Amino acid sequence: MSSLHESGSKASLQDGSKHDQSHEQLAPDDGSWQKKVHVFAQWLLKWINAHDATSWTAGNASGYKTGHEAGKQLGHLEGRKQGHDEGRQQGHDEGREVGLREGFDSGHEAGFEEGKLVLDLNPGARSTDIAPGVDINLFESFDFPISPELEQRIRDDIRAKLPDYQQPTEPQWQMILSRHPSTYIVAGAGSGKSTTMVLRLLVLRHYLNVPEDLITVVTFTRDSRFDFISKVIKVFKLWEIPMDEKRGKTFVRTFHSRILDFFAWSPSLQGSKAFEFLSKDATAEDEEPENVLDVRLNVRQLDLMNRCYQNLFESSEKFRNLIIELVKYSTYIGEPLNPEDPEHAKRIAVIKKCSRRDRETCEAAEALWHKAGHWPMPGVTTDLVPIKLKGETFYANGYAEDLQALVVLGVDRSEPDTVTVENGKTKLSLAMNMRRLFFRLFYSQRVLYFTNYEEAMCSLETLRGQVSEVPKFGYQVDGDIRPAPIMPAFHSAASFLENLGLDVAEAIKGMSFTKRDMDRKFFEALGLFWPAFEDFLADQSPKIFTFNKMFAMYSEHAEENLSKLPESVLKSQMVTLVDEFQDCGANTISWLRGVLTELRLRRVEYRSSQGSIYPSLMAVGDDWQSIYGWRGSSPKFFQQFESYFPSPSSLRILMQQNFRSQQMVIDAAESIVKHTRSIGDKHGLAGHPDMIGLNIPVQLWRRDDQRLVDLVNEHYEAGEEVMVLSRSRSTLDEVSKKLSRTLQRARWEKNADHIRLMTYHGSKGLEADAVFLVGDCEQLSSSDWRNQAYALAGLVMNGEARAYDVAQGEEVMRLAYVAITRAKVNCYWFLDPPKPASKGFPRASAKIDKDQAFFIDYRR
Structure with missing residues (x-):
């Protein structure tokens, strides 16, 4: 039996590999089938009485004993084997865990120590974006080559050649000796910025040996241009540098005279004329107006506009119908x-x-x-x-x-x-x-209301359907103070949009008006007229362009045109200095950015005797004196100078000493303008020796022309220069009649320039011992279309809904600041009582703090 179990077990193990799973189930390898056969045999023998009972019992007992021993032995062997196998597996698993733990700790410690000695070849996450960034700076990273030794030489020479009262202050020295590619100077009223700019020019020309044909100084008006040239001549003479007016005009320019150079090189554009420079007489030489921000159309300019107007009225039914609608509207009361x-x-x-x-x-x-x-x-x-x-x-x-x-x-x-x-x-x-x-x-x-002699008859004919010629009529655009003839109205609106850097037709597409708003018809007509007018001018011989068109053709967006310019044209602006920067409009800013970008793309460089010089910009201005927003300029470009003219190195300088006015004039003016958004940390201080210590308040009076005449006479008798200022030309006409005897006497005594009457805007940059202000500085209107234009041009500063209106409210404060700071010693302000229906618009007089010592109020 024992051998049977063993042999059966062995047979099962030996043959296991030869049988499939079903065979293994019929003949299990645990010996149970042998037991079943033995029981069956025992039952069969007993059933057929084939064995002796006694013998069977004895054999049964003997077999049981033998089988029990054999089974016990076999079970011991199998149990031992099974226990060994399970113990081995459990020990292996537990040992593996212990080994992993110990191995990790040991390996981590060894690796950590090794890691201290080995650098990671690819630290951090490897980037998949490997494109280099774009350098948006308009300037190279460089310093003007002014060594300490050269600086000392410059300082010594200026101390030796200029009188004590003209010696620069520390902020002025910073401007004169700036080494930065980009410098902007916040120069308050009377700060001596023009003289300082001349000394900066001296450093460039004489000490750094930069040729004049690589320098451009930009002034805003014709008079300021020639005034600056005269100062250059005087200073350069002290250094024995040859200079005269003709030579000075080659590098001291206005923006508008400079842009003409960009057209002179091209065979197709040579001889092109500027619309704004056209003289009223076609046979006379064209000339630059005193201030292109305040241009009035002359007979020749109006004739060109009217000829285009006539052509379009006859050729375009849509335009003709729009004009007839405007004529009908304009005649209503x-x-x-x-x-x-x-x-x-x-x-x-x-x-x-x-x-x-x-x-x-x-x-x-x-x-x-x-x-x-x-x-x-x-x-x-x-x-x-x-x-x-x-x-x-x-x-x-x-x-x-x-x-x-x-x-x-x-x-x-x-x-x-x-x-x-x-x-x-x-x-x-x-x-x-x-x-x-x-x-x-x-x-x-129905009421027809006529206010123009020349236009009334034409308007009547148009209303009657008897149009014998193109209608001449006046139209008052929303926000304007009074109606203007249709051609000047078109020119004014289009110029404003273009000064903001906008294309006229595209800007008009971006506007919206209420259904009944007649301005919708006006701007639709303008959108048809202006492109036709530009084409009409370009068809003239020689070609004519508006200045805004010229600037747009070479703006930062006209990269292809800029790339075609000869380097000789661009190099004139290697070193650019701009005065009155706060009066720049978006069109000139875009042109200046375009020029500087092109210069940098070409890697233009000048190797002076002191070292390499690359294109640079120095801007001088005062956001408190920005007063041409109604023409499309904005102080934003100066207030945010570094964002519009990004540079590797930019220097801001504050020039706060006032060498014109006594302190109370300064304080009174600043008390009005401080309520506006402006460059911070500014406060003017009287710096002229004759003004330090003077404390004469600004006098406030009710409008009284006889008192004004008496005071003007008093100051004229004392040998002082006098200015009478007003915002309104009609007010100046009234005052002029009252002062007629005094003015006549001044002419007779050859002192006509000792009494000047002018508008607040016209007085900018001038000064007098005694200044008389007649009338308030008040915002007169609101303008929906100009607010929309400001938004389209990106001139919204703080998310305000009506950005232009807000800007104009601040501008009247700046206008008062400009007017008051014309005074050296005495300032008188004659004010009318506030109008009952002023619509709540801001006015400068509302900011007067009568409790301050720098005002004295005689209006009671």
Whole structure:
């Protein structure tokens, strides 16, 4: 039995590899099948009585014992083997864990020590973006080669050659000796910036040996250009450097004279003329206007515009229909007003008084039209037509039966604002404004209102469908103070958009107007006219371009045009110095950025005797004196100079000493302008020896022309220079008449320049011992389309919804600052009482702090 189990077990093990899984299940290798066979055999023998009972019992007992021993032995062997196998596996697993732990600790320690001695060849995550960055700087990384030894030599020479009162201050020295490729100087009123700029020019030309044909100094006005040249001549003479006006004009330029050089090199553009430079006489030499920011169209310029206007009116039905709609609108007395609006309450309260003088007012206007030869008009009755407005009697000058409209005559702009009614008590212009207001408030029928002698007849013909020639009419764009003839109105709006760096047609596409807003028609017509006008000018012989078109052709966006420029044209701006930088518009900024970019792309370099010099920019300005926003300039470009002119190294300098005014004049002016957004850390300090210690407050007076005349005479008698300033030319005309005897005396005594009358804008850059301000600096209107243009041009500074209106509110404060700081010693400010219907617009006088010692108020 024992051998059977063993042999069976062995057979099973030996044959296991020869049988599939089903065979292994029929003949299990654990010996159980042998036991079953033995039991079956025992049962069979017993059933057939084939064995002896006693023998069977004895054999059974003997076999049981033998089998038990054999099974025990076999079970021991199998159990030992199974226990060994399981113990071995468990020991292997536990030993492996211990080994891993010990091996990791040992390996980590060894690797850590080795890692201290070995550098990672690829530290950190390996980047998949391997493209190098783009250098956006407009300048090379360089320093002007002014060594310490050269600096000392410059300082010694200036100390020796200039008188004590002209010795530079420390901030001025920083400007003169700047080594940075980009420098901007915040130079307050009277800071001596022009003289300092001349000394910087001296360093470039004399000590660094930079040729004049590599230098461009940019000034803003024609007068300031020649004033700067005269200063250069005087200073250079002290260093025995040859210089005269002709030579100075080659490198002291205005932006507008400089851009002409960009057209002179091209065979197809040679001889091109600037529209703004065209003289009124075609046979005369073209000349640069004093200030292109304040250009008035002359006869020749208007003739070109009118010829294009005529062509387009005849050739374009769409344009013609738009113009006819504008003509109809322009002849109406105005949009109806709401009598319930509280804004009109104070004016309505005087309607009875206005009614009493209305016949006289109507007849006075009619007399002017008759004298000018424009009254009566065909098809219009000449008898005064009485009507009732809120129960009071007013008059129209006539009635056009075919148009079923009253005709009311206004005052033509050519008439002086001196005609009066009520025995001289009331200006005719004021009386006319009041009666027009009442018509708009209380009369709902059709009224034709004419305010221009030349345009009235043409407008009547257009209304009657009898267009014999292109309509000439006036239109008042939203935000303008008064109507302007249609061509100047087109020119003004287009120039504003282009000064902001916008294309006229594209900008108009980006605007939106309410359905009933007539400006929608105006700008649609302008969008058709302006591209046609540019084409018309380009077809002339020689070609004519507006300055804005010229700047746009070489702006930072015109890379291809810039790339074609000869290096000789570009190299003139290797070293560029710009004065009055705060008056730059987006168009000139874009052009300047384009030029500097192209210079850098070409790697232009000048090797001076002291070392290499690359293109650079020095900008001088004062954001407190930015006063041409209404023409499209913005102080933003100066306030954010480093973002518009990125540089590896940029230097900001504050020049705060004022060598013109006494301290109270400075403080009074700053108290007005400090409420605006501006460059921080500024405060002017009196620096002239004669002004230090003077403390004379700015005097505030109610408008009193006789007192003004007396004070002007007093200062003139004392031998002082006097300036009388106002925002309004009509106000200056009034004051001029009052000062006629004094002005005549000054001319007779050959001191005509001792008394000057000019606008606040015109006074910029000038000075006088005593300055008289007549009238407030007040924002006069709001402009929806200009607000939209500001947004399109990216001139919104703090996310404000009406950015242009906000900018204009700040500009009136800056205008007052400019006016006050013209004074050396005495400043008088004559103010009218605030108007009752001022619409809440900002005005400079509202910022006067009467509690401050630098103001003294005599208005009580």
